[in-house]
Amino acid sequence: MISRFFQHLYKINGIEAFALVDNTNRVIDSWTDSKYDSSIFGEISVSYSQIFAIANQSNFDVDEIVVSFDRGLIFARNHHKFFILIISKPNADISYIRLAVNVSFFEMEESRKAQKLLKRLPSDKPSQIEESEFDDAERQMLAKMIEDRNVT
Amino acid sequence: MSPEKPDKLRSSMIFRLSSKRSPKEVNLKSLEWAVVTQLNGEKTMGQIGEILTLSQNEVKQIFSRLFDEGLLEFIRTESEDNSPAPLFIETLERQFKMYAGPVADIIINDTLMELNTSREHLEKNQIPLLVELIGYQISSEKKRAQFQKEMLIEIEELLNDN
Numbered sequence: 001m002i003s004r005f006f007q008h009l010y011k012i013n014g015i016e017a018f019a020l021v022d023n024t025n026r027v028i029d030s031w032t033d034s035k036y037d038s039s040i041f042g043e044i045s046v047s048y049s050q051i052f053a054i055a056n057q058s059n060f061d062v063d064e065i066v067v068s069f070d071r072g073l074i075f076a077r078n079h080h081k082f083f084i085l086i087i088s089k090p091n092a093d094i095s096y097i098r099l100a101v102n103v104s105f106f107e108m109e110e111s112r113k114a115q116k117l118l119k120r121l122p123s124d125k126p127s128q129i130e131e132s133e134f135d136d137a138e139r140q141m142l143a144k145m146i147e148d149r150n151v152t
Numbered sequence: 153m154s155p156e157k158p159d160k161l162r163s164s165m166i167f168r169l170s171s172k173r174s175p176k177e178v179n180l181k182s183l184e185w186a187v188v189t190q191l192n193g194e195k196t197m198g199q200i201g202e203i204l205t206l207s208q209n210e211v212k213q214i215f216s217r218l219f220d221e222g223l224l225e226f227i228r229t230e231s232e233d234n235s236p237a238p239l240f241i242e243t244l245e246r247q248f249k250m251y252a253g254p255v256a257d258i259i260i261n262d263t264l265m266e267l268n269t270s271r272e273h274l275e276k277n278q279i280p281l282l283v284e285l286i287g288y289q290i291s292s293e294k295k296r297a298q299f300q301k302e303m304l305i306e307i308e309e310l311l312n313d314n
Contacts, residue, residue, distance in 0.1 A: 011308050071205070090207040096280035096307070103304045106297035 003029035005108045006084070008100035014092030016072065021045045022082045023122045032087075041085060048076045052083055066094060077101050081121045160268060161212050162275055163198030167191060167224040178221045187214050188223070196230050198277070208277070240279065240310055241271050244286070247302050251290045259289050279307055 009015050010031075019030035019041040027045065030038045048065065055062035055078075065076045068090065075086040075097055086097060108114040134142065168191055169175070175188050183206070190200040201211035218224050241260075249256040263285045264270055267278055274282065283303045290296040 008304060008308070011311075013311075068207075089202075090205050090210070091201050093277060093280050095284045099280050099284055099300055099304050099307070102297060103301045106294075106301060 003031065005111070005114060006100075006104045008104055009086065009097070012088075012092065012096050012100060014072075014089035015086060015097070016089060017041075017087040019045065019085045020082050021049065021085060023049075023124055025049045028082060028121075036087060040087075044074065045085060048083060048085060052076075052078045064098070075101075077105075079105060081118045081123065161197065161215050161219075162229060162273075163196060163201065163208065163211065163277060164230045164275060165197050165215075166193065166195065166227045166230060167197070167215065167219075168193035168227055170223055170225045173222045175223055178223065183210070184214050184218060187211075187218065191224070193227055238271075240306060241274070243306050244283070244303065247299060247306075248286060251295055251299050259286060276311060279310070283307065 003020060006018065006020075009018055017030070017032035017036045017038070017040070019038070020028040021041065022028050025045055027038070027041050030041055032038050032040075051065060052062065054060075063078045065074075067074045067076075072087060072089045073092060073094070075088065075094065077084050077098075084101060086101075088097065108118070169188065175185070180188065183204070186204050187200055190203060195203075197211050197215055198208075200206075201208065206214070215224065219226075245256060245260060248260065252259055260282075263282060264274065266285065267274075267282060269275070269278060283300065287296050287300050287303075290299055
């Protein structure tokens with residue numbers, strides 16, 4: 001599977017889990033050490049999928065997001081066919097992770113086999129926000145954002 | 153008055169509690185106390201950070217504060233284990249010259265200065281960042297990725313030797 005292109009990540013101290021998530025928010029492949037259950041990716045991937053979708057639609061150049069939480073870091077990197085989520089200890093070296101992800105993406109681009117696999121994945125990252133599911137506070141916030149945008 | 157502070161805190165440095173001032177005399181935060189309990193004159197800053205799952209920045213901030221409060225005494229730097237093999241810098245230079253030409257040495261030296269370090273003092277944990285920053289100087293994405301791939305293999309060998 002595609003995850004075999006991410007072998008470099010296993011060699012980095014502090015990486016505790018990673019997952020590849022396609023544009024429909026489906027976890028294609030994942031790996032975790034014993035500390036995490038792979039179901040964790042289903043819970044957190046929605047947010048990242050949404051951020052990358054909105055960034056894409058708005059032509060924002062957001063390809064990488066690093067968020068720290070109480071037990072470590074979440075590193076997310078966008079690819080036009082999927083995104084990768086990496087959970088690491090707080091002391092993991094982000095530059096090392098970035099380097100490994102860069103190289104993994106490069107090796108995928110160079111591999112015909114990977115290209116075949118990628119072709120089967122959906123191309124667009126659809127925004128999954130349904131306005132009907134908003135609560136009152138979210139509707140008001142959205143209205144305020146649109147109003148502010150129209151003023152500027 | 154705090155003892156002489158090393159010019160730069162490095163993860164390879166080893167400290168012990170100062171005999172001149174007790175931690176009880178200072179209002180410490182919980183993480184600072186956690187670091188204090190780990191100080192035994194043998195563990196490096198990096199090892200303590202790993203035990204307490206702290207980021208490199210957090211470790212440096214905490215050690216800096218403890219030092220400024222006069223609670224630490226610097227013992228030594230575990231230099232043998234943490235300075236990269238000179239062979240790595242040579243490899244980096246050789247590989248980067250293939251992409252950047254004769255200015256490669258200058259770019260490497262400038263980048264080392266940005267990182268507040270030098271060829272002699274570069275720590276192993278700074279190498280990925282050095283390679284990342286140097287890589288940005290290669291304008292072709294494909295060539296940059298090729299350079300990063302070559303260097304990643306070297307880094308993996310270097311770091312897994314430990």
